[in-house]
Amino acid sequence: MKDTQTQENFIELRAKNWSFDRIGKELKVSKPTLIAWSREFQLEISNLRALELDSLQEKFALTKMKRLELFGEKLNSLKEELDQRNLTDLSTEKLLEFILKYGSTLKSEEVMVEFRQKEDVTENLMKNLGHTVARWEA
Numbered sequence: 001m002k003d004t005q006t007q008e009n010f011i012e013l014r015a016k017n018w019s020f021d022r023i024g025k026e027l028k029v030s031k032p033t034l035i036a037w038s039r040e041f042q043l044e045i046s047n048l049r050a051l052e053l054d055s056l057q058e059k060f061a062l063t064k065m066k067r068l069e070l071f072g073e074k075l076n077s078l079k080e081e082l083d084q085r086n087l088t089d090l091s092t093e094k095l096l097e098f099i100l101k102y103g104s105t106l107k108s109e110e111v112m113v114e115f116r117q118k119e120d121v122t123e124n125l126m127k128n129l130g131h132t133v134a135r136w137e138a
Helices: 004-015 020-027 031-040 042-060 064-084 092-108 118-137
Strands: none
Touching: 004 020, 004 031, 004 042, 020 031, 031 042, 064 092
């Protein structure tokens, strides 16, 4: 049995989408052991992967929530401007074009909110492992 530190390293590397081959070489652990760990620590890997993704999004781009907020604010500003205008300074077509563009962008940012349960993570992992085993057997 490998030590806890090796298993924690496995979880971190797997969360970063490293392949079993690459992790095996790095940690000097056999592929069957890594696959067993993947089953055992699937929830930890999934959660750490989500944290990694969140961190990258925070670092390199605005989060979806922030983009929704910014587009929503801009859309409201444009609508307020349209309400105040007598439409002589800017063509109606141009102002309406901006409203439609921001409204469409805001709509594209909508996401379906769904909560995951431990069983969902287990099903997903088992399906992915099934594809991996099928490739080995081929």
